Amino acid sequence: MGHSDRLLMGPGPGNPYPEVLEAFGRPVLGHLDPEFIELLDETNERLRAVYRTENALTFPVSATGSAGMEATLCNVVAPGDVVVIGVNGVFGERMCDVVDRLGAEVVRVEEEWGRAIDPQRMLDAHPSPKVIATVHAETSTGVRNDIAEIGAAKGDALLLVDCVTSLGGIPLEVDAWGIDLAYSGTQKCLGVPPGLSPVTVSDRAIERFVERSQSWYLDMAMIANYVTGGGARAYHHTAPISMIYGLHAGLGVILEEGLANTQARHQECGDMLHEGLQKMGLELFAEEGHRLPEVTSVHIPLDRLPRDQDEADVRRYLLGRYGIEIGGGLGPVAGKVWRIGCMGHTARPRNVTLLLAALAEILD
């Protein structure tokens, strides 16, 4: 069964670095093999470098990004705890769902989709929350929420941040910004296919772990005995070996390029795309000053679509003629915005230029 070679310019996955797919082909080691433990340790060291943290508990959760959300939340949130959550898109909303299932009290800080959340509102929402949780890069809207201001004044609360679409793509300083728990995904700016959720957890957060997490699979107190166990690693579950090879390789590409250079490449592509779309007369959805370079949301020019075609037809045409995937909108902006990603290996000027030319061909 053959399939096509896509240019992935949706909200994720992006195209993986070639080095990552090469790594997938390497012979499989056992999860307790000393050579694998060494590779896992090195992967976690690389994660610390991109997360900009010294946190000992930094590792890839053996599941996709949303499992990282659940893993970070379920290890610190107990029934009855108060959790302040910023909601200006799908992923803030998802956090509320997860926290509600944990039996905790959700305090929502809502903002209009497309706009960033004022950090002061997060701080003022409750006098003594256990956790303040927010999304750094909202994949559903292309908006960046500010984090550092919350961390600086968080007080007793733990600061938990969704970095799925920010890690590797835009500046992120876990330690300097006072982030206690962060999670990400491999398929965005890390240039690795989906399958793992890199997380990092401060010692301060570990001290406030719940007695026993609701989830066995995501119980970080148990997982820590494997991922940070020193000489003796206690088996918890079988690590996803090949995916970790891929993550190790993707992080290697980034660190060889230099994290700042990788981020600059994402920024350059984002700037090109934003300018190009606006030059074509299109209107960006995310508010100025908080636009992500790696995921761009743009109002669909409904009056400029080809005759008798809707926006999904345009996306199908891009896919069929050019093998280019771009994303539609989710929830309230479905049918109203497109989401265009430039992440990981996809974040190259040539891809932006191609997409702009292809759109120019299609639109009236």
Place this chain on the structure above:
Amino acid sequence: MGHSDRLLMGPGPGNPYPEVLEAFGRPVLGHLDPEFIELLDETNERLRAVYRTENALTFPVSATGSAGMEATLCNVVAPGDVVVIGVNGVFGERMCDVVDRLGAEVVRVEEEWGRAIDPQRMLDAHPSPKVIATVHAETSTGVRNDIAEIGAAKGDALLLVDCVTSLGGIPLEVDAWGIDLAYSGTQKCLGVPPGLSPVTVSDRAIERFVERSQSWYLDMAMIANYVTGGGARAYHHTAPISMIYGLHAGLGVILEEGLANTQARHQECGDMLHEGLQKMGLELFAEEGHRLPEVTSVHIPLDRLPRDQDEADVRRYLLGRYGIEIGGGLGPVAGKVWRIGCMGHTARPRNVTLLLAALAEILD
């Protein structure tokens, strides 16, 4: 960073089929790409073939085998429910832990490690359990528990079975045996690296799903809208694309060989290994009549180890000199048994012959 090419004869992972590693290298598709949906549908169809079921809800959970355990349990077990669990090894014990976290009542049916559980004891343990749960192939002991007798007389209960180490390796009949929920792992007899947990769920079980599962990530009512959504697939989480390519390819190898032939190959290797070990004077740990061919547990001949060496030294020697991994014991049998796997691509007579010769060289 180079690493070694191992012969994986531990309790899992086994060596993957070459076709699987080839599939990992294929270009990544988006999780909503029509070509990916087609591949996912075909993967699920192949899973139905190896699970021997018509269950519509059959798909790979986006995490490793233990997440399949949690996923199947958390969608049918609510606080206060009674769950009968067979415990004769690590994985039955793990089920108790998961069910306890769900706030349900665990009724344990214990058996000595190395012995199979009498199905009648499972049926007699409680007059009206919501779920009867047991492990088909106990990876920690090499024992096969009988399933069909439970399914035939389960009454109102749902029958939930851990098939992590049985699927693809020994006969398993989900529909004919009356299994309502089953989960497995990719890294055992399916010949795919670890990373996914194929599950299958009967319509009868779906009708008895809890209102909302404790876990968002493993909420099968939501996931079903993506994996069995027909034309319109609702995004839940980003599917682990490359791992699913690998599973698709591994299942393809099995179905091309013929499921019965794959099982016969596992049986032949297990028989060779059991006979060979006994000929060398070693004693098998699992009771006769319930020995798994794919995972063999054997008493470590402590009086025949090389002078001044312990059992871990022997395993290190096998790894260093031959690149062969075998497994130690878990829990109460640590230091007392070795576990030797012949699973997936590893299940070849040449590997068994090599291992027996290597052991003969080492032991007194």
